[in-house]
Amino acid sequence: MRRTAAAAALLFAALTLTACTAPSGTVAPTDMEAPVPSAPDFPGEDGGGEAGSDSDLPAQPAPDAADREIITTGTMTVVVEDPERAASYATDIVTDAGGRVDARTERAAVPGSPASATLSLRVPASKLDSVLDDLKSLGEARDVSLSSEDVTLVTRDLDARITALEASVDRLLAMLEGTTDTKTLIEVETALSQRQSELESMQAQRRYYSDQVSLSTIRLSLIAPSESDPTRPDDFWSGLVTGWNALVAFFSAVLVALGVALPWLLLLALIALIVLLIVRSALRRNGRAGARSPVAPEAAAQVPAVQAPAEQAPPAGSEPESRAGD
Template sequence: MRRNARTTTLGAAVLAATLLLAGCSAGSLATGDSGPVGDEQSVPVAPEMQGGDSATDGGTGFAAEERARDVIVTGSMTVTADDPIAAARDAVRLVESAGGRIDGRTEYAPANGDAGSATLILRIPAERLQAVLDDLAALGRADEISTSTSDVTVLVTDLESRIATQRGIIDRLNTMFERATTIDDLITLETTIAQHQATLEDLEAQQRSVSDQVALSTISLYLRSEAEAPKQEPMDFLSGLSAGWSAFVAFFSGLLVALGVLLPWLIAAGLISAAIVLIVRRNRRRNAAKTAS
């Protein structure tokens, strides 16, 4: 009975410590930022900084500078280049020289009259994104560039708070583990610590993933040749005349190509036809000679 009473008391103590630390974390979240940080929103300064000079903060009690937001940037880019494969190599050098990396790369060899193509998944440092995009656009003709942002400031803050809570719980449980005197107490504490450790590791993995996405923007780059690019419609008389002339030249060029392909077959067919005609005529002459005799 005494051992069961000690186990029950220990379990209650573990539960109380867990709830106390979790409650402290929830209280800190309730008093913090409850939504995404907007472009016009400020964050309250720490207590030791409040009540400062009104010339610095305007007497409002808010920080002079807005807290930096955590933003994930993703996008896509399509560039038409004379040699997409060579342009892909240049793109890799540009990204790596900026401190980024390549998470995916697919290249297609020239076929059907084009010069090949390439698709790259680029991870570019957020602070260098615009400069690298400008350099990538210079590899050819930038036909499409699009980016989107996702503000994860609240998620980052929540993960930080939850990680701190789990670490506090684990520290408290480790202290209780060192003071435990029975096998049942040790088993109960060890199981509880393992559960919270697994939760902590999962939260830390999420934090690393989000931090990587914030630090390195993800851009999907598609490099293609002019043969794959959509044809641009003429917008004025001169461009229409140029398009018409190009179509005229292309038609006769295609006709000459077709003639070159068919010419060997036409020659062979002509020779066979001539041989057949000669054989038919020779047979007719023989038949006519036999009839006359």
């Protein structure tokens, strides 16, 4: 009995040890096991996704107020005595501030249109306020308008994509150096060319945003004082002078219009006179020709002679009424 109980205890202990030492499907590999090779970096790296895709980009933190990138554009109109000289002063102001002039247009004064100048200015964003104050001092500032656009999220997204593409290009270059198979070499070169083209395009966009953020764009219009609003009369004498000037201007405009139209009127009158003389001459020739032409004999023979009706003789035995009356 004791032997049977001891044998059963030994058998149970053996089964327990066997179960504890049996391999399990969920046991992690030990350090002695060979590492699993990673997937190749081409083509469609990281599980077939394109390099620089949204799944590869790190999460972007919310931008701080000091780190925001803002594009500022605006327009300004200033009334000056001499637009050409004021344009030179404006150019010096912007150049001294570290900016530049992208475009400059000047128009001379003509009748009905005063002299003017238009400039496209690129001003450093950090000195925009001081430059605007200096431009206002050139004359009488009429209209000043500024607008801002926050492009912080756009530029940060471009930076992340550029970083991912640069890393992808570096990996493809490393693969290109270590590849000996012709087919793989062609595929790597094709993918590398595509990635480099995308990288250059994004870098160009990033440079554009950087330029727009660092230099604000201001369109400056300089106009002569004659384009300002005319002064209105405020008393009797000023009203009288204004009316007299308007009357003189009206008759001056009428004389100018008459002087312009007079040569054309003379030309039209001469043409009408020539046409009238030609018509009258033709009518006279037709009248004379009709008076001189005789009637043809054949036409005269065909015209029946018209005879006057003969008087009827009174019947015999009757006397005239005059005698009967007697």
